[in-house]
Amino acid sequence: MMMKPMLLTAYDELPSTKDWIYEVKYDGFRCIIHWDKTGIQIMSRNEKDLTNFYPEIITFSEKAKDKIYPFLPLTLDGEICHLINNYKSNFSVVQTRGRMRNEDVILNSANKFPCNLIVFDLIRYKGLDLSDYVLNERKALLKSLFEAIDFSTTIDYEKKGHIQLIDVFQNDQLAMDAVKNHRGEGVVAKHQSSTWDSGVRTTKWLKVKNWCYVTVILTKYDQENGYFHGSIYREDQLIEITVFKHGFSEQEFQTLVTFFKRNGRQVTSETWEMDPSICVDIACIDFDGKKLREPRFSKFRFDLQPEFVNWKTMIRQLNPIPEKVQITHPDKPIWPKLNIDKDDYLYYLQH
Incomplete structure (x- = not known):
């Protein structure tokens, strides 16, 4: 059967x-x-x-x-x-x-x-x-x-x-x-x-x-398939962690396309790249080690500067501390010589 x-x-x-x-x-x-x-x-x-x-x-x-x-x-x-x-x-x-x-x-x-x-x-x-x-x-x-x-x-x-x-x-x-x-x-x-x-x-x-929300920097638009590319900093290098096109309103999508075409660099007949400037939140269900899974646009993050969008931030966004647990001074050094702070230690305990 x-x-x-x-x-x-x-x-x-x-x-x-x-x-x-x-x-x-x-x-x-x-x-x-x-x-x-x-x-x-x-x-x-x-x-x-x-x-x-x-x-x-x-x-x-x-x-x-x-x-x-x-x-x-x-x-x-x-x-x-x-x-x-x-x-x-x-x-x-x-x-x-x-x-x-x-x-x-x-x-x-x-x-x-x-x-x-x-x-x-x-x-x-x-x-x-x-x-x-x-x-x-x-x-x-x-x-x-x-x-x-x-x-x-x-x-x-x-x-x-x-x-x-x-x-x-x-x-x-x-x-x-x-x-x-x-x-x-x-x-x-x-x-x-x-x-x-x-x-x-x-x-x-x-x-x-159970959506996770990860902040990324927009770096590329591909007109052929309608996808935007998002990256984060890791050790001062931009690494791409997502490509996405869903979740936008029609107005948001068209505004972003126009911005890329006016302010980005056209590298092929169908693609534009842009220096780090625009941050957005991406809804996803997980990270497979290379890419966010089931990514979709959530919102613009005009309150953030691109240099603060990094690997450590992504890991914390994917593994949030339960709301009922109150944490103070997460950046407090625990083992300064090893560059490990309180938030690093909490992440270790979570796993």
């Missing part, structure tokens, strides 16, 4: 009525899991077979071979994650492992960087199609299934390579606070009456991102 996951609709705020439940949005590979008497098969949202890329999940599933047999065939909806805490997955690990081809490399990576399979929906149960059942009914059956086969009914990131049931929150603020405090990707709100529709984008499953 081939099917594609039901898709989420992006929203700015979580609904907060009693008709909704809330789950962590993990940054991994969305997948459909088919499980019959021959074993488990993990299919990506684009119907690519991911099963052999994550052998630790196959091994774990085989532990339940006898207990799960009465419930087969099953179809589950879930996410492959590399958990670094109970609320955050490292996408780059999941993505890298999903591109491997050599069997020995795959097995070695499974030992060094094990992934978990987080399950959040039940589509087929004992061969019965549950897609027309409401979410509450599917959730109840899913939890009873996990209890029957002795799989964890809550997330524990220390249990590597496990198949686990996602946690459900009844309160939207509790869910978002937990995600923010652990630097997770976001929260999903699901209407309790929602059915499951393959490949459909629904307004009964909503996603709200």
Whole structure:
């Protein structure tokens, strides 16, 4: 049975009525899991077979071979994650492992960087199609299934390579606070009456991102694709960390294009470069070591001078201290000879 996951609709705020439940949005590979008497098969949202890329999940599933047999065939909806805490997955690990081809490399990576399979929906149960059942009914059956086969009914990131049931929150603020405090990707709100529709984008499953805001210096405009380039200083050198074009109003976009063409240097027929002068805030979900992920324009920062937009500032913006924690004098030297201040030490403690 081939099917594609039901898709989420992006929203700015979580609904907060009693008709909704809330789950962590993990940054991994969305997948459909088919499980019959021959074993488990993990299919990506684009119907690519991911099963052999994550052998630790196959091994774990085989532990339940006898207990799960009465419930087969099953179809589950879930996410492959590399958990670094109970609320955050490292996408780059999941993505890298999903591109491997050599069997020995795959097995070695499974030992060094094990992934978990987080399950959040039940589509087929004992061969019965549950897609027309409401979410509450599917959730109840899913939890009873996990209890029957002795799989964890809550997330524990220390249990590597496990198949686990996602946690459900009844309160939207509790869910978002937990995600923010652990630097997770976001929260999903699901209407309790929602059915499951393959490949459909629904307004009964909503996603709200936990955006980080990173300040960059605009350095380049490419007219061919409409993208602006943003950089920061690191050791007195400008390094590019983002290219983006979304998030602007039409007026903001056209004003910025005009500014580049009037004040920048035209280096090709389609591109203009500009010396550091304009700073903007970029909304993103993470930094992969080279580029901001899912970047979009947030606002202009006319209050900032470009020389203050640097690597250290970016790291702090990506890893904010919780609002309830009050910090005084973050630039106070702790180990002057090593050029380490209080903020450096706090960042170390966060990790």
